Amino acid sequence: MAKGFDRGLAPSARRGCLRGVGLLAVVVIAAALITPLIPLDRFKPQVESRLSGLLGSKVTVNSVRLSLLHGPAIEIRGMTAKEDSTFGEGSVLEADTVRAGLAILPLALHRQIAINKIQFNGASLKLADRSRRSSGAAATVYKNLDLDANVGPSADASMTNHATGTLRARSEEGDGADKLYAELPFDLVLGKSHSGYLSMKGVIGPGSIETRNFAAQSFKSNVDMNGRKLTLDQIEADLYDGALNGRSEIDMTGVRTRFSAEGEVQNLNIDQAITSKLDVAGQITGHINSQFKLSGDVDNLPAALETVSGSGQASSDDLFVSGLNLTMQVARALKVDRIGDMSPGTRIGHIETGFQIAKGQITTSNVRIERVAGLGDAASTQGRITVSERNGKSSVSMEIPATITMSTEAMDSVKSAMPLIGAAMSLLANGNRVTIPITIRGDVRNPQVQVDILGFGISGGG
Secondary structure, eight states: OHHHHHHTSOHHHHHHHHHHHHHHHHHHHHHHHHGGGSBOGGGHHHHHHHHHHHHTSEEEOSEEEEEOTTSSEEEEEEEEEEOOGGGOSOOEEEEEEEEEEEOHHHHHHHOOOOEEEEEEEEEEEEEEOTTOTTTOOSEEEEEEEEEEEEEEEOSSTTOSEEEEEEEEEEEOSBTTBOOEEEEEEEEEEEEEOTTSSEEEEEEEEEEEEEESSOEEEEEEEEEEEETTEEEEEEEEEEETTEEEEEEEEEEOSSSSOEEEEEEEEEEEEHHHHTGGGGTOTTSEESEEEEEEEEEEEOOOTTGGGGTOEEEEEEEESOEEETTOOHHHHHHHHHTOSOOSOOSSSEEEEEEEEEEEEETTEEEEEEEEEEEETTTEEEEEEEEEEEEEEETTEEEEEEEEEEEEEEOHHHHHHHHHHOHHHHHHHHHHHTTSEEEEEEEEEEETTSOEEEEOGGGOEEESOO
16 A cells, blocks of 8 residues: 555655655654753642652652653652651652653643653662661661652552552662662552651562661562551561561651561571671571560661560570580589580570560570480570670670480480499489589670589489
């Protein structure tokens, strides 16, 4: 048909048609090149209003320009999103450049700004944070934030917008900024609460997130934010070699930001998750399983532990305490050269305990230990682990009274080294097992063991 149409035109008409197409192409190319230079500042109020609705904060911009490169869009310079001062000092989001996808027909026909996509790179976010007593900082600051989101109307009548996209962060700790690495997809509906703050519901993840206190892969959660209260429900994440399932609430309505959390972790690397953040890296290693229910202030460790309260259960099959050589200290008390596993540190085959946390102190209860350092099994009705902070440094101390029920191998070692003591033990035990009361006390880096030789007792069992 095209060839027939072409043959039907006179040469002059064809030349005119070609000139028209060429002129149109030149106009389109010129428009694409020139329009980034055309200011649209008269639309600033509309742009600010539209972005304020999307971000749930009062938005101001320095300038607005039209761009046809890579599709119709507006280029926004100097965007600032800040919470209304009516509700107190709040958060500030700043971006030097923002690109917002533009629906061209509403602009052409009705002179209305309709944004269908928003993208910014290298933005910074400052969150009012009056809870950070340890550092004295008045805010948490994240830098190098990227956002790429498609925006449309929400099918939920209680919300205004539907946004899908990805948040990326590369905020390094230092130079006034806090640590945040993230790549989190999201699917959210957005609106405003009765108090004027951003409200949202939906799903974030699965993706990665890392802060100073927390690092997770495959993080996924339902999100429900109403005003200054955020609920993360059905949390799933790969966490420090293990897995996390749970629920958390963050309350930002008070002077201090508070959290509550409950759930369970399986195979959590205790050194990566906890001890390395308490300035005692490598002192307690291994993996734990735990069910927990906790609440406290949102803060950096170890200061956060001073506000945390809660309880739970924990167990492990491979704990190692590097600064405690239990067998050496028991052997010294019994005046024998060798007993159990004499290599540095103390290995624990299996441990189960309940725990409670309050004011920086972890109280263990009904502790049951199997295969402790080759000595036998141990039990403790109650012990204390205390975390404190001074001059920015943390210390971890313990006071744990326990009884060790000696294994047959350990008793044989004592009998071989000290025949008289061994004979007395055999006479006392009469086929049962000997128990030794001990108390572990002091800094976790080098705790001392008190062995009560006079408290030897007999335990049932073989």
